[in-house]
Amino acid sequence: MSRVPRIAPRLLRQPWQTTQREGATAVAVLRPTTVRLYSTTPARAHAAQPSGTGSSVSASEVTHFTNLASSWWDPHGPSRLLHLMNPLRHDFIKSCLSTSADSAAVGPERAKKYAYLDIGCGGGIFASSAARLPSTSSVTAIDPTAEVIKVAKEHQRADPLLSLPGRLNYVNCAIEDLESHLKTFDFVTLFEVIEHIDRPSTFLRQALNHLKPGGWLIGSTIARHPLSYFTTKVIAEAPWPIGVVPRGTHDWDKYINPSELRDWFAKENREASERGEEDIYGAVKVEGCVCLPLVGWKFVGRSEEFGNYFFGVQKLR
Amino acid sequence: MLSRSASKSSRYICKACRSTINASRKRKFGTNSITLNPTSDDIYDVVTVGGGPVGLALLAALKTSPSTSHLKCLLVESQSLAKQKSWSLPPDAYSNRASSITPTNQSFLEAIEAWRHLDLTRVQPYDEMQVWDAGNAASIQFDWSAEAIKYNAPLRTVATMVENSNLSRGLLRRIEDVGAEESLMSGWNVKGIGNGIDDPEGCNLSTWPVLELQQIGSEGSQNTKQIATRLLIGADGINSPVRTFAGINTNGWDYGRHGVVATLQVESSSDPASPFQNSVSNDDFDSALEDFLSDDPKSSSSSSQPNFENITPSNRATAFQRFLPALGGPIAILPLPNNHASLVWSTTPQIASYLKSLSPSAFTATVNAALRLEQVDIQYLFSLPTTISEPNNTTPHESELTWRLQHTKSTLPSRSPPWITALQPNTIASFPLRLRNATSYIAPRIALAGDAAHTIHPLAGQGLNLGLGDAECLSRTIRYAVEHGMDIGDLMALQGYSGERYAAAVRVSTGVDLLNKVYQISSGDGLVGSLLGAARGLGMRAVGMVPGVREAIMRTVD
Numbered sequence: 122m123s124r125v126p127r128i129a130p131r132l133l134r135q136p137w138q139t140t141q142r143e144g145a146t147a148v149a150v151l152r153p154t155t156v157r158l159y160s161t162t163p164a165r166a167h168a169a170q171p172s173g174t175g176s177s178v179s180a181s182e183v184t185h186f187t188n189l190a191s192s193w194w195d196p197h198g199p200s201r202l203l204h205l206m207n208p209l210r211h212d213f214i215k216s217c218l219s220t221s222a223d224s225a226a227v228g229p230e231r232a233k234k235y236a237y238l239d240i241g242c243g244g245g246i247f248a249s250s251a252a253r254l255p256s257t258s259s260v261t262a263i264d265p266t267a268e269v270i271k272v273a274k275e276h277q278r279a280d281p282l283l284s285l286p287g288r289l290n291y292v293n294c295a296i297e298d299l300e301s302h303l304k305t306f307d308f309v310t311l312f313e314v315i316e317h318i319d320r321p322s323t324f325l326r327q328a329l330n331h332l333k334p335g336g337w338l339i340g341s342t343i344a345r346h347p348l349s350y351f352t353t354k355v356i357a358e359a360p361w362p363i364g365v366v367p368r369g370t371h372d373w374d375k376y377i378n379p380s381e382l383r384d385w386f387a388k389e390n391r392e393a394s395e396r397g398e399e400d401i402y403g404a405v406k407v408e409g410c411v412c413l414p415l416v417g418w419k420f421v422g423r424s425e426e427f428g429n430y431f432f433g434v435q436k437l438r
Numbered sequence: 439m440l441s442r443s444a445s446k447s448s449r450y451i452c453k454a455c456r457s458t459i460n461a462s463r464k465r466k467f468g469t470n471s472i473t474l475n476p477t478s479d480d481i482y483d484v485v486t487v488g489g490g491p492v493g494l495a496l497l498a499a500l501k502t503s504p505s506t507s508h509l510k511c512l513l514v515e516s517q518s519l520a521k522q523k524s525w526s527l528p529p530d531a532y533s534n535r536a537s538s539i540t541p542t543n544q545s546f547l548e549a550i551e552a553w554r555h556l557d558l559t560r561v562q563p564y565d566e567m568q569v570w571d572a573g574n575a576a577s578i579q580f581d582w583s584a585e586a587i588k589y590n591a592p593l594r595t596v597a598t599m600v601e602n603s604n605l606s607r608g609l610l611r612r613i614e615d616v617g618a619e620e621s622l623m624s625g626w627n628v629k630g631i632g633n634g635i636d637d638p639e640g641c642n643l644s645t646w647p648v649l650e651l652q653q654i655g656s657e658g659s660q661n662t663k664q665i666a667t668r669l670l671i672g673a674d675g676i677n678s679p680v681r682t683f684a685g686i687n688t689n690g691w692d693y694g695r696h697g698v699v700a701t702l703q704v705e706s707s708s709d710p711a712s713p714f715q716n717s718v719s720n721d722d723f724d725s726a727l728e729d730f731l732s733d734d735p736k737s738s739s740s741s742s743q744p745n746f747e748n749i750t751p752s753n754r755a756t757a758f759q760r761f762l763p764a765l766g767g768p769i770a771i772l773p774l775p776n777n778h779a780s781l782v783w784s785t786t787p788q789i790a791s792y793l794k795s796l797s798p799s800a801f802t803a804t805v806n807a808a809l810r811l812e813q814v815d816i817q818y819l820f821s822l823p824t825t826i827s828e829p830n831n832t833t834p835h836e837s838e839l840t841w842r843l844q845h846t847k848s849t850l851p852s853r854s855p856p857w858i859t860a861l862q863p864n865t866i867a868s869f870p871l872r873l874r875n876a877t878s879y880i881a882p883r884i885a886l887a888g889d890a891a892h893t894i895h896p897l898a899g900q901g902l903n904l905g906l907g908d909a910e911c912l913s914r915t916i917r918y919a920v921e922h923g924m925d926i927g928d929l930m931a932l933q934g935y936s937g938e939r940y941a942a943a944v945r946v947s948t949g950v951d952l953l954n955k956v957y958q959i960s961s962g963d964g965l966v967g968s969l970l971g972a973a974r975g976l977g978m979r980a981v982g983m984v985p986g987v988r989e990a991i992m993r994t995v996d
Contacts, residue, residue, distance in 0.1 A: 195452035196930050204930060208922040250923030255508060278642045280925060281481055 177324045178265040178295045182317045185369055186243065190268035193244030194276055199367050200244070203313065205417045207246050209410055210312060210341065210431070211254075212420075217337055217406055217433040234258035235307040238331050240296050241314030245273035245289075249280070251310075252289035259287050261306070265295045296327045306331050311340030316375045322385065332436045339433045341410075345376035346427040379407045379425045382432055403435040480665045482510045483926065484916070485649065487628055487680050488673035489515025489522075491602060492888030492905040494609035495552070496671065499913035501618040502550045506917050509926075511621045512665065516654060519624035523610040525603045529559070529776060534699045534865040536780040537605070538597040538757070538772060538899035540996055543906040547608075555615070556600065556608035562773045563598040564755035568851040571761045571957070572813050573968075574975030577851040578982040580992055593753065596992065597899065599772050599780060626651045626663075628674075631683040634666050646927075647683070647883055669927040671885050671912070673905075676874060678890030684881040690874035690893070693954070695767050696790035697896050698783040701865040702805065704856035706777045758855040759897070761957045763971070764813040765789065767871075768897050768957065771809070771855055779856065781805060782896055790868045795824050798861040800833040807839045809855045815842045871895055873951055875943065879908075880936040883927035887912055891939070894947040895954050904943055911938050945994070 192198035235257055239248040242262035252260040264270050270293040277283045277291070292299070309328050318324045329338060343349050350373050358368045383405045390400045408431045409424030424430070484500065486493045497513050500506045527533065539547075547553040570577035582594040613619060630650040634643025647670040653661035672680025681688070755773035762769060767784030774780055783793070783805075796804060800822075807816050815838075822834045874893040879886045888905035912935050918924075919931035926932075956974060981987050 192452065196928075198452065208918075208924070211922045249925075253920075253923040253925070275642075279645065281641050281643075284641055 176295060177297060177318050177320060177327070179317065179319050183266045185367075186264075186266045187268040189367065190244065190266070190272045193246075193269060193272050199365075199370075200246070202365055202412060202418075203243075203246050205412070206312075206341075206410070206429075207250055209418050209420065210247055210310075210339075211250065213341075213408055213431040213433065214308070214337075214339055216408070217339060217435070220406065221335075221337070221403075221435055236305065237261070237308045237310060238299075238306040238328075239263070239310045239312075240328055241311060241317070242273065242291065243269050245276055245291065247310060247312050248273070248289060248291070249276065249283055251308075252283050253280075257288075260289045261292065262289065263292045263294050263296065263299060265293070267293050296324065296331075299331065304331065304333055307333055307336045309336065309338050311338070311342075313341055315340060315377060316342045316371065318375070321375075321377060325385070329436060334436060334438045337433055337435050339431070341429065341431045343371070343376045343429050344378045344425060344427055345373065346378075348427040349373070349376060349429075352428060379405070379430060379432065382407075382434075386434055400437055403437055406433040407431070480663070482512050482665055482667045484509055484511045484669050484671065485647075485665065485667035486511070486513045486671040486673055487649075488675060488678075488888070488890070489513055489517070489519055489606075489622070489624065490673060490675070490888065490905075491605050491609065491902060492909050493671070493673035494606060494613065495547070495550070495906055495909040496673065496887065496913055497618065497621060498552050498609050498612045498616070499546075499550045499909060500916065501613065501616045501621075503913065503917050505921050506913070507616075509916075509920070511618070512623055512667075513621055514623045514626050514628060514649070514651060516625065516627050519610060519622055522603065522606050523614075525607050527603075530778075531862060532560070532701045532774050532778050532780070533601040533603050534701045534780065534862075534867055535602045536599050536772065536774065537602055537902040539600050539605075539906070540597050540903050541595055542996055543903050543910075544595075544598060546906060546910045547605075550612065551615070552609050552612040555611035556604050560604050560775060561598050561600045562755050562775050563595045564757050564773050565593045565596055565753050566756045566853070567596055567759065568756055568853055568855070569759045569761070569978075570849065570851045571763075571971070571975060571978060572848065573761070573763050573971030574978075575849045576975035576978040576982075577849065578978050578988070579852060580988060582989070582992070584985070584989060596757070599757075599774055602902070623651070625654050627654055628679055629662070631670075631680065645882060667883070667927075668925065669883055669885065669916070669932075671887060672890040673887045673909075674890050676872070676889045676893050678886065680884065681876055681886055681890050684884040684886075686881060686884075686886070687877050688874045689877060690872060693784075693871040693873065693895060694786070695784050695871045696787050696868040697871050698781070698785060698790050698793050698866065698868045700781040700801070700867070701774070701862040702771070702779045702781055702802070702858050703860040703862065704771075704777050704779050705859050753853075756853055758809070758851070760809055760855070762808065762813060762816070763957050764967075765808075765816060766958075767954070769805070769808045770897070770899075771858075772899075778862075779858070783808070784871060784895070784897060787870075789820055792820055792824070794866050794868060796835070797824070797833060798863070800824065800835040801861050801866070802858045803833065803835040803839045805858050807835070807842070809858075810848060810850070811839070811842055811846050812848050815846065873947060875947060878936065879940055879943075880929065880932040882929050885912060885932055885935060887939075892943040892947055895950050897954055898946070898950045900946050900950060904946060907942060908935075908939050911935050949994075 189199060193200050195201075196204055233256075237248070237251045237257065237260040239251065239260060239262040242248045242264045243266075245262060248260050248262035251257055262273065264273075270291050273291050277289055283289045309332050311328065315321050315324070325338075332338060343353060353371050354373055356363060357366050358364055358370060386402045386405055390402055393399065393401050407425050408420055409422065409426070410418050410429050410431065411421040411424050412418050412429070418429075486496060493513055493515070497511055500509060500511055544553060547556075565581055566583075567580040568577065569580065581596060585591065586593045610622075613622065628649055629652045632648050632650070634646040634648045636642040636644045643666055646666045646668065648664060648666045649670070651663045651665065670680060672678045672684075674680055757770065757772050759768050759770040761767075762785075766786040766789060769783040769785075770781070772780040772782065785793075793801065793804065804816075804819055807819050811819075819835055819838055822838065872893055873895060874889075876886055876891050879891045887908035889901070891908060892904060894901050894904070915932065915935040916926050918934070919926045919928075924931040956977075981991070
């Protein structure tokens with residue numbers, strides 16, 4: 122089932138035309154796109170795929186993030202919005218836990234300690250913050266971009282708590298290369314990652330393989346809506362002083378809507394029940410958030426339809 | 439944005455930290471270089487320098503909250519905390535350093551379970567503040583009576599007088615209660631503060647403050663310690679070494695005034711449990727209130743209706759402040775239990791040293807004069823010699839006071855100030871009054887609280903209250919940061935504290951400073967002086983008459 126934005130396309134892009142990502146001054150394009158999660162071909166047919174058909178990694182994305190590596194930890198740099206969003210990630214995780222059976226365990230001295238797998242960790246904004254929590258036993262953080270992993274490790278050195286053995290491990294690899302550690306993590310986190318993945322369906326399956334039964338997949342991404350085009354491409358990627366992220370950071374065609382996520386997990390559950398098994402996944406929990414100037418990120422009800430949102434789903438078995 | 443040059447070096451330090459490290463390479467206090475590679479024993483999460491009420495309240499708050507109780511904390515104080523913990527005075531003697539604690543701060547102290555460790559027989563809640571001006575006939579009364587009458591509720595406390603030592607002792611008891619006594623390092627001096635080093639085989643602590651501590655009384659380099667900390671808190675007073683290390687400047691000025699403090703004994707009122715209550719008895723008031731509220735036409739025509747503007751029900755105690763513009767500043771009498779009171783008199787250095795040289799009976803006479811006589815009369819008293827005694831061993835001050843009282847027509851507020859009967863021995867002291875505000879309350883891995891951040895004029899009794907507000911906000915900020923996995927020394931984590939407290943401190947200190955300025959002008963006797971004095975009086979009356987303004991003022995310092 123495909124979902125199209127309700128606005129008529131003004132211009133259909135021809136395959137030979139370059140995109141904004143590659144630096145050309147293309148006109149705004151709002152063409153109908155098929156739903157992202159079920160397509161097995163990359164969203165942009167002309168994207169280069171030098172790393173082979175089995176990889177979730179897009180070379181253009183790697184190049185883009187390599188250039189951003191040096192400024193990752195600058196609180197007033199291009200990653201500022203990620204720094205400001207990070208506390209909300211923890212709030213969302215707590216609210217997911219409170220809906221699951223784990224809600225009985227309260228207080229910092231609860232015996233259960235969590236193991237995290239952070240996919241696409243970048244410079245380690247979330248991974249390092251998760252590693253500091255008293256309720257964390259270990260964090261494994263992976264990213265295919267070597268430069269950002271170097272930056273993350275350098276940041277780790279500045280904190281004795283993060284340098285405790287086994288607490289925080291950065292690995293420069295892609296999810297499909299993480300052969301071991303299947304089904305060993307309480308949390309698999311994908312913050313601002315899935316909109317940079319060319320084949321999200323395969324990627325999700327690989328990520329979910331690493332979850333323990335009862336574990337949660339938690340992530341954040343952006344909905345594909347004309348308003349999110351306006352806010353994340355026109356405003357956020359505008360030149361200084363208006364813009365807040367570098368040009369080319371996002372590709373609107375790769376955004377995923379909450380309904381598409383829900384449908385995907387419902388399909389997995391349906392296939393399981395056709396095989397005579399129980400549901401694999403619980404209900405998908407979604408919370409929209411909005412970045413307001415001078416205020417920062419706030420959870421805003423129903424904003425997941427047109428903007429940034431968090432999603433969480435529990436693997437029941 | 440993509441034009442920002444990408445550093446290919448693996449040793450990346452972001453621009454903000456780079457400028458900080460370059461500045462902090464020069465940032466030192468008291469030592470040329472500190473080389474330190476601390477073992478994990480010497481690495482702390484929170485080190486507070488300063489064991490006054492603000493530093494102690496912060497430690498107690500961190501150890502009380504379950505989210506932050508696991509943090510490795512240390513509090514360094516040069517004086518003996520054991521002596522403070524064993525402080526004790528008999529019930530008829532009170533320390534001359536007492537502060538007026540607002541209800542909000544009392545709630546904070548209750549929340550961290552420190553309030554119950556105070557000796558509550560030695561604290562005095564008061565329900566009313568009488569303020570009047572020697573330059574005119576205006577007076578204003580601050581209390582919550584409008585609300586009490588409106589809701590038929592007991593009167594709300596304006597503030598509570600607490601001896602600083604009582605508060606410190608209570609906080610130390612709470613810290614022991616919660617098992618955090620080993621976090622106290624008393625009798626140690628901060629010899630120097632520097633930065634850690636970047637160990638290629640270990641951690642990079644080059645942005646971490648490292649303190650060199652020396653035990654007081656030990657010679658040479660014995661008994662020194664070096665400790666590194668994730669967050670260094672300066673609660674170390676107006677000349678804060680931590681603030682100097684952080685390279686933070688202060689703005690402000692000296693008022694050219696001294697605050698004279700003393701503990702006084704006052705004449706007991708009819709009800710010994712309520713100091714200074716000598717105008718209306720509770721029973722009279724209650725029956726009058728009943729008549730007033732009933733719809734009975736007979737009672738409404740009664741002639742003996744009290745004026746509810748000026749009388750409050752069930753008053754426990756009253757604080758008094760009289761502005762003396764010609765004599766350098768206000769005199770305040772703040773109630774303490776058992777017919778005692780605390781004096782805070784802001785005046786010129788000359789008058790302050792004169793007062794300190796007086797004999798006890800001359801001193802009490804002068805204080806009584808300052809509350810009742812015209813300014814010219816009080817000025818005359820300052821010219822009297824301090825050593826001559828008249829027959830019957832009375833001082834010239836007492837005889838002058840007695841004579842001038844008969845001829846004085848100065849106005850008193852609706853509730854009269856108490857008559858001072860004696861001075862508690864060895865309690866007169868003075869300190870210079872200054873306004874200081876640090877240009878920033880935070881720096882990377884540094885936060886300032888209490889007098890290290892801001893010092894204000896005592897005329898509104900807000901100095902310690904601002905400091906306790908800092909402790910509450912900082913403990914809440916640290917708690918939020920820990921719960922969200924932040925590095926508590928990160929500027930992004932500390933920004934919430936700075937935003938909230940900087941605005942509060944500027945508001946209060948500016949308000950108090952402006953009020954002080956208003957009451958410093960027209961110190962002369964001429965036409966301009968009396969005109970400005972009359973203008974001030976109008977202003978004071980206006981504040982009292984416009985409904986809600988008084989309550990709004992009280993709310994800002996609540």
